[in-house]
Amino acid sequence: MLRHPLVHPEMLEALATAGHGSRVLVADANYPFRTVVGPNARIVYLNLRPGLVGAEDVLEALLTAVVVESAAVMVPGEGPEPEIFASFRRLLPGLELTALTRQEFYAEARGEDLALLVATGEQRVFSNVLLTLGVVGA
Numbered sequence: 092m093l094r095h096p097l098v099h100p101e102m103l104e105a106l107a108t109a110g111h112g113s114r115v116l117v118a119d120a121n122y123p124f125r126t127v128v129g130p131n132a133r134i135v136y137l138n139l140r141p142g143l144v145g146a147e148d149v150l151e152a153l154l155t156a157v158v159v160e161s162a163a164v165m166v167p168g169e170g171p172e173p174e175i176f177a178s179f180r181r182l183l184p185g186l187e188l189t190a191l192t193r194q195e196f197y198a199e200a201r202g203e204d205l206a207l208l209v210a211t212g213e214q215r216v217f218s219n220v221l222l223t224l225g226v227v228g229a
Contacts, residue, residue, distance in 0.1 A: 109206035119218035129205030160225030
């Protein structure tokens with residue numbers, strides 16, 4: 092048995108085969124999971140119903156298994172910053188969230204370096220975070 096907080100087999104396999112510089116996308120329920128994804132990505136569907144499983148829960152679990160060197164978020168064209176960004180900052184202390192427009196974010200998510208996309212049931216808009224994996228021990 093695993094003694095690790097992250098126990099989802101498909102997520103663990105995708106992370107185990109990823110490496111430094113690989114990317115992981117935690118996507119909200121509004122994200123186009125099938126059409127805006129890199130060709131090498133494994134898609135894991137955790138969107139059981141609206142609100143379950145939330146983006147914060149997925150990010151928190153992922154962070155028990157990987158080192159993150161950078162993070163990017165999709166920002167709205169105008170208006171206030173999405174409230175979930177504060178949670179992302181809390182969970183990713185010391186990392187600046189790189190702000191990308193919708194199209195910039197989609198272009199990054201379509202990259203060959205995307206190893207894993209986790210589809211969540213997160214209902215808050217713009218609750219997507221694109222992580223770049225770092226080096227263990229760094």
